Amino acid sequence: MTGTSLPLQSSDPLITPTDRTSALEPDGADTDALYHRLFETRQLSSDLAAPLSNEDQTVQASDDASPTKWHLAHTTWFFESFLLEPHLPDYRRYSDAFEYCFNSYYEAKGDRHPRASRGLLTRPSAGEVRSYRAHVDQALKDLGQREEGQIDAVKELVELGINHEQQHQELILTDILALFAAQPLRPAYIADQDRSTQNTDSQNSTRPAAFVPFDGGIYAVGHDGSGFSYDNESPRHDTLVRPFRLANRLVTNAEWMAFMDDGGYTDHRHWLADGWAWLKQHSIDAPGYFEKCDDDRRQMTLHGLIKLDPAAPVTHVSYYEADAYAKWAGKRLPTETEWEIATSKARLSEPNTLATRSFKPLPAPLARPGLIDQMFGDVWEWTSSSYSAYPGYRAPDGAVGEYNGKFMCSQQVLRGASCATAPNHTRATYRNFFYPHQRWQFMGLRLAEDA
Amino acid sequence: MTGTSLPLQSSDPLITPTDRTSALEPDGADTDALYHRLFETRQLSSDLAAPLSNEDQTVQASDDASPTKWHLAHTTWFFESFLLEPHLPDYRRYSDAFEYCFNSYYEAKGDRHPRASRGLLTRPSAGEVRSYRAHVDQALKDLGQREEGQIDAVKELVELGINHEQQHQELILTDILALFAAQPLRPAYIADQDRSTQNTDSQNSTRPAAFVPFDGGIYAVGHDGSGFSYDNESPRHDTLVRPFRLANRLVTNAEWMAFMDDGGYTDHRHWLADGWAWLKQHSIDAPGYFEKCDDDRRQMTLHGLIKLDPAAPVTHVSYYEADAYAKWAGKRLPTETEWEIATSKARLSEPNTLATRSFKPLPAPLARPGLIDQMFGDVWEWTSSSYSAYPGYRAPDGAVGEYNGKFMCSQQVLRGASCATAPNHTRATYRNFFYPHQRWQFMGLRLAEDA
């Protein structure tokens, strides 16, 4: 690989949005469709809360997590603060106190209720938050029915609000899992409808992953501007990559158990220094939500406490664990650039929809040579890239500018999408990011190696 | 030195239960009355929870406090574990998992849910806890209807369970106050019906407290065995006391504000070393739940955020604060022995009942010479006595023995009863105890001095 012969590839089909993701992208031209998606999204949040009692919606499982009720109110406050108040004349705030209660981290918006105390908010009640949502939804409808000119001015904010709410839908699910895992009664968020485990080709799950090769060269990565994206996905820019190979599937529970059985959690040689200290301090010896029941390994999931599926991707592992596993396996994690490039060979499964999805990672599919499975919809994939600004990045002005830029330190990028990611909220350029010790999201890994 | 010629003084009229407290004591002979009180008590707990949403009942305001739902379930578990299971043949536990969820601190009863995580329990729901209570109440009724012989064996446990539940009724109220004070919306637990503030004789509230004298000598203190008491109130024993004087009323908010205005919180000379460190660490400069609104001082109460009543006793002060105030005032706190002796001159007000009480300390009444006001029903009164065993005390065997004895270290005794204390749950010998930094209970002080 020299890199010299490669043309600029900003229109390279390799990283053209795939069929699937292009299907998911809004065209941005059709206002009706935009508002349709808006209210679909708003409805989905309510649907996600439906199986929960008011109590379930109120409690905060940990400092990382937030109560369902808070998510429902905060996403509503987001529309109220950034869209309705500035752009809908005569809009009347539902409650002045909610500004304080439901601002997440926007310093520009003033003081706010401390993050770690979100679970103290029994008032407003879950019922009142539902009224709050109805009040704002009605105003959003009013806004949507105003003449075109005005609407155009706010379309971008509507789109941002949809995507913002979709992010919180994923958090609702992961935070409920954290809460239910802390219940001695081990409740299920949703009953396990007709699990497909039995359909798993067990031979497949024990077959080693294949490594799909990619050429080195200069690739353009980052969002190309068509459809919605976050500021941190831009600017699209060239990057020089060496030849590499990427595993055609995620690391499975069966493989992780081999790591555990081989003393993976007790051999310092696999671990980053920070990871080893974290492991010692918290007595970590398995992924999150793993439990040992006699001879059995189980895992707490949104479907309750279930037998571990060996063919399913391992999930709820921290970056430290993912990195240690990769070293133990004699491989490495991919960079975020490699991952994005590799989406050109992704085999996409049916998009997850609320109706069909199982809220847990699916077993490994039968591989098709040269294609890469499970890139979207199972688990977020840790990459070896720390989260930082793309060349030329500049955060937008104002409170919206706090959305992504101020977190560009000490976090790692994850790519893909998980089983809890809202439908239509996936794309090849999406950059998720968390601290290396965090693992309450659906986080797993895929191996890479130098070619 | 002889000591041998002194008679035991267990019938000393000075410390005979007063009219009021004797009226409050069960005679212990009438089983019907006992069970009547039992179900009244059980009903009162439910009534206390009635103004609360399921969410309010679920959240834990701090590590000190517990959720209402937990109190409702724990008191029920207490009857189930100590009374029904051992003594009602064929009794079927409502749920095995509740043993783990609702044990408070009885090591003898096995592992239990961590105290600081009680607020995570969204399951069982508040509704299911109500079913749990109904299940156990029915079993208690069955037990009450069994023939005499069997019943006698358990009467003591019924009485203990009543008193235990009454303690938790007080905690329900103080813990709800802690929760509501943490709400940005500052809700009221109960509307302020016909506050008696306006009736206050304002002259009275500014009149200095009078100090009522008591002779020195040998007094018997501790419970004499008639009616219910806790193990820590026994054995009744002689104690030698020097002449002293006790203030005829509690320290008021007006007096406390004079302390504050005189730099009480910034002059180290008034403070215990531990108290000074506590004050610095937590930036304490006023009693708990005090707020400054412009020029106004307000206080968060169970009736919401209200204007501070100068004539009402100061409350939500720690032992450190109470001790500092006393030093500033040139006085001291009474010992618990002095306090108990002084009940002989207590002027008792009408007993608090659920119907009449205001859930906040009442303004200082008009004094009557030689009598002592506000000994029961306003605030618990810090004493200078650390909580320790009476001479000859021995903790009962078994889990019930963990009730009081294992806390006899590093805590201070408080005497009296507060506006949140359950009716009929007061007596002259009652020993309440908390750590010197705690102040989320209704805690105040009364001054004493050497004669």
Add this chain to the structure above:
Amino acid sequence: MTGTSLPLQSSDPLITPTDRTSALEPDGADTDALYHRLFETRQLSSDLAAPLSNEDQTVQASDDASPTKWHLAHTTWFFESFLLEPHLPDYRRYSDAFEYCFNSYYEAKGDRHPRASRGLLTRPSAGEVRSYRAHVDQALKDLGQREEGQIDAVKELVELGINHEQQHQELILTDILALFAAQPLRPAYIADQDRSTQNTDSQNSTRPAAFVPFDGGIYAVGHDGSGFSYDNESPRHDTLVRPFRLANRLVTNAEWMAFMDDGGYTDHRHWLADGWAWLKQHSIDAPGYFEKCDDDRRQMTLHGLIKLDPAAPVTHVSYYEADAYAKWAGKRLPTETEWEIATSKARLSEPNTLATRSFKPLPAPLARPGLIDQMFGDVWEWTSSSYSAYPGYRAPDGAVGEYNGKFMCSQQVLRGASCATAPNHTRATYRNFFYPHQRWQFMGLRLAEDA
């Protein structure tokens, strides 16, 4: 109830200072003797530091402990601040900065170096602290040679300074032990000269302790004003005591090992709730400085790491441990009053002197019927009494008033004196006090029981 007919008993022979303690008390009349003792005491501090390198003298073993150098400087600062500056005209401070460096906790003396950072002070050097001591000693000599009138005014402060420095001599020893126990090289502070272990009557050490009876009655306790004492030992006052029995010797290592072998550290029933939490948090399963070397139990001492002597009193146990042991043994700890009364039957051994003492608790001596051994000079003895003010106590004005009074909360009283206590610094009324979790002092216990 009268109490009025009882005579004051301040001259009761039972609590008259014993032969030994009276011999130790200064007569206070002889100025030459006072100054002789002063310079003897000053010299002893220097002698205690002599076996230490400058480095040993500089480092702080823990937040509880202080560096030797700091003790040497602080005791010097004490004389400078309370004695020389106010009372020696033209006295020139050695260094203004030392006020900040070497004030311990006197808020009245202004800001000071944080306690936990005393070990950061490499400057002034140990050598310069020695110069500081010489400077102040010279000024003290000047003061001692002034005419009588002036001297009388300061005698009390000289006496206080001597006693203060003696307290710090004990701390020098315990803090050096803490430091040396943290050294991987396990150094000895002083070589083990001719240990007396071999002389132990081994039969004696396995013979059960005898319990010496005492009558109940009214006793006067507290200091009677002859000779030096601290403010917290006064006022002498009557107290009413029930008949009790006190063990004629301390609890031994052999007995403690029986407690350990019987699961003493794993059975919650013996423990105070705070103690059980402390034990769990710090993984406590043996007294401080105990080590297990193969099948051997050893203990780090000022003589290095030595084999545990079964007949020696157990030491470096916290109040929690002492209380748990007593409960396990079916006994209790004495109150401080009982302990003080019992000194009337103390059998005193030869006073420890720097020349003779071994800096470790001696094996139990052969008992003599009716007498109580080991009350002074082996280990401080935990009592069940929390540290609080005697009736009528009032802290002195000014900085000296911070000496004792501000610590009267959450600590327990210990009585006696340890092998590290400076010679001549013991008396029956002395009240030592520490928090219940602390155990870096030479702390042990003696059992009591109701008669």
Add this chain to the structure above:
Amino acid sequence: MTGTSLPLQSSDPLITPTDRTSALEPDGADTDALYHRLFETRQLSSDLAAPLSNEDQTVQASDDASPTKWHLAHTTWFFESFLLEPHLPDYRRYSDAFEYCFNSYYEAKGDRHPRASRGLLTRPSAGEVRSYRAHVDQALKDLGQREEGQIDAVKELVELGINHEQQHQELILTDILALFAAQPLRPAYIADQDRSTQNTDSQNSTRPAAFVPFDGGIYAVGHDGSGFSYDNESPRHDTLVRPFRLANRLVTNAEWMAFMDDGGYTDHRHWLADGWAWLKQHSIDAPGYFEKCDDDRRQMTLHGLIKLDPAAPVTHVSYYEADAYAKWAGKRLPTETEWEIATSKARLSEPNTLATRSFKPLPAPLARPGLIDQMFGDVWEWTSSSYSAYPGYRAPDGAVGEYNGKFMCSQQVLRGASCATAPNHTRATYRNFFYPHQRWQFMGLRLAEDA
């Protein structure tokens, strides 16, 4: 810029080691020269400790810092463990216990004394550590005199040991500064010999920095294998860079004070979220070691507490502060790649030597157009690059492999060298790394911008 026309540039003169750095590199062929440098380096460590008392050498200023004595012993242990024991037959360890005491973080070498407790080690004494050094130096001499064949096998380890000890020489200086800054007496490590401040061209210091342009394209970065380097500087690899401009000098104290005066520490908009939380938690409002004395700004330095030099580069700023400053200035920090490329235009000053250097950053020199000043020898420069592996990097096997790789998470790269860096220990490819909150090293910043 397209990047397509650029050849691989592994021999690109732009990043050829500069005159200065090549002069500093060992040729590797001359064994005598190698051993000469070895003993020079060993001697320098001793020289650095010479102005310190034994006490200064023993105390640990903070968890980040280590005692001088520990550095002196640890570097000696490094030679003993990795070089002498494996390669010098019949080598006798100085002390087995030192393995435990002076291992820093090599898990492969077994248990070790906890990092935060290094300051507890008063034994071995500073004197004994000097003996230890002499013992090991003698053995190193023996090793150096053995016949060629054997020596060749260990040359790489000698070189590694030299570089390792040079790193610790810098830490000795920064850790002594941390210690002396914690002394109330504010000592100077070394007297301020003939400060060059007066020579500063004050016009120069107020002249804005110029931005030197660099073309985009593919550059090879990383070490080319000639001379010593650490594993983390390899493999040398191509990287694609966009056109950029780099400031020709460091940010000065005068510029930083403008930031402070403009509310830089109180406006959240400049700050990373983690940085804002850090600033709030630790009440940060100025660089480390800054002090306000009346109207004056001073800084604690190795020359004592001195008046802040406006023309000197700001130092002791964290990554959070550096990033906030850059945002406030409308610029950004350079990437580590940009910085390395820019060394091609570095104007090098005279190498620092122990004899000439001042142990503090020098004032900004007069700029020469198109050249970049102060790249080596003043302060380490924060880059926007997080510390991670170069493409193809693989940690060496064994304990030496723990040297760099296991820290590749959550840290930021700094480039250059500081006034405390040992002479001859600088090169263009050197990658230093620290956590974003750390600032006890000599850390500053240089601005960059997109071209």
